[in-house]
Amino acid sequence: MTRTPVNVTVTGAAGQIGYALLFRIASGQLLGADVPVKLRLLEITPALKAAEGTAMELDDCAFPLLQGIDITDDPNVAFDGANVGLLVGARPRTKGMERGDLLEANGGIFKPQGKAINDHAADDVKVLVVGNPANTNALIAQAAAPDVPAERFTAMTRLDHNRALTQLAKKTGSTVADIKRLTIWGNHSATQYPDIFHATIAGKNAAETVNDEKWLAEEFIPTVAKRGAAIIEARGASSAASAANAAIDHVYSWVNGTADGDWVSMGIPSDGSYGVPEGLISSFPVTTKDGTYEIVPGLEINEFSRARIDASVKELEEEREAVRALGLI
Ligand SMILES: NC(=O)C1=CN([C@@H]2O[C@H](COP(=O)(O)OP(=O)(O)OC[C@H]3O[C@@H](n4cnc5c(N)ncnc54)[C@H](O)[C@@H]3O)[C@@H](O)[C@H]2O)C=CC1
Numbered sequence: 488m489t490r491t492p493v494n495v496t497v498t499g500a501a502g503q504i505g506y507a508l509l510f511r512i513a514s515g516q517l518l519g520a521d522v523p524v525k526l527r528l529l530e531i532t533p534a535l536k537a538a539e540g541t542a543m544e545l546d547d548c549a550f551p552l553l554q555g556i557d558i559t560d561d562p563n564v565a566f567d568g569a570n571v572g573l574l575v576g577a578r579p580r581t582k583g584m585e586r587g588d589l590l591e592a593n594g595g596i597f598k599p600q601g602k603a604i605n606d607h608a609a610d611d612v613k614v615l616v617v618g619n620p621a622n623t624n625a626l627i628a629q630a631a632a633p634d635v636p637a638e639r640f641t642a643m644t645r646l647d648h649n650r651a652l653t654q655l656a657k658k659t660g661s662t663v664a665d666i667k668r669l670t671i672w673g674n675h676s677a678t679q680y681p682d683i684f685h686a687t688i689a690g691k692n693a694a695e696t697v698n699d700e701k702w703l704a705e706e707f708i709p710t711v712a713k714r715g716a717a718i719i720e721a722r723g724a725s726s727a728a729s730a731a732n733a734a735i736d737h738v739y740s741w742v743n744g745t746a747d748g749d750w751v752s753m754g755i756p757s758d759g760s761y762g763v764p765e766g767l768i769s770s771f772p773v774t775t776k777d778g779t780y781e782i783v784p785g786l787e788i789n790e791f792s793r794a795r796i797d798a799s800v801k802e803l804e805e806e807r808e809a810v811r812a813l814g815l816i
């Protein structure tokens with residue numbers, strides 16, 4: 488194999504998403520079946536041993552594409568030469584914790600990681616933030632990396648996108664492969680807005696096919712937006728394999744391009760499109776090509792959608808104000 492390996496850094500590597508993610512990266516599903524990878528696992532010191540255990544298992548898979556695994560608790564080492572950064576490790580909300588406390592605790596993680604990316608990552612680095620609150624954590628990391636083009640910092644809403652695909656397929660008796668052009672707008676939170684007005688099912692408009700605004704407002708949107716909580720309730724732990732799958736999908740689409748006539752949802756820095764204030768990391772419909780993405784232009788936003796997009800964007804603005812007040816951006 489002559490191709491230079493791609494350096495993929497995964498933070499929170501010993502966590503549950505990490506365990507579902509690393510094997511798929513090493514098997515070629517993140518970047519492509521012909522792309523060799525080197526893994527860098529970043530963990531906090533007490534979790535290094537667990538990360539070593541995962542690395543032993545990765546060795547035991549004898550993946551032909553896996554050309555090395557480094558494990559460290561130092562972000563400067565973890566991001567040295569990183570081409571792809573998957574920022575999974577985050578501080579979860581614990582009992583009695585206010586939102587401000589959560590943002591501050593995550594600032595302590597994402598600010599130094601952003602700085603390490605700024606100082607050490609490869610020029611072509613692409614960053615996906617998975618750790619919650621993902622959009623605002625991405626903003627914190629981005630602000631600490633002024634030398635990296637801002638658009639390289641993205642947040643994950645692909646899990647929401649995939650959840651919405653399946654709910655819509657079930658409702659309409661179609662398959663997810665029949666559905667195109669679905670969009671998640673806004674924040675990866677309960678305010679997110681899954682939009683089917685531009686989506687098609689086997690070429691026909693999805694909203695017209697469904698023709699049931701009550702289902703849309705009272706079932707579809709809340710089911711998608713609260714799916715994370717429903718999984719926690721059912722499983723006693725948050726989504727892990729589906730979150731890892733969405734991270735794979737996000738990066739694969741970003742690197743390898745979207746199919747003609749389709750788009751995906753990514754949390755990306757707004758350029759002011761669709762009334763989303765510039766700089767907010769908000770979910771948009773995007774097409775990708777040659778490792779870059781573009782917001783789908785010119786979609787007509789009806790009143791139903793406008794109110795919901797605005798509500799989610801308002802929440803993102805409040806989160807931005809909160810981290811600004813904490814001096815994190
Ligand atoms: N954007 C999305 O759609 C989704 C986001 N998530 C979020 O992903 C995050 C990770 O989830 P899980 O893997 O289930 O959590 P987990 O608690 O199983 O694992 C997190 C890991 O991160 C590590 N960690 C903490 N601070 C770190 C630091 N400074 N540097 C490196 N590693 C650090 C921990 O030691 C732990 O091993 C959570 O914030 C969760 O809310 C989960 C599902 C979907």
Ligand SMILES: O=C([O-])CC(=O)C(=O)O
Nearest residue numbers: 619646714715716725726
């Ligand atoms: O709430 C969580 O930690 C998990 C999450 O983001 C999701 O499943 O969408």
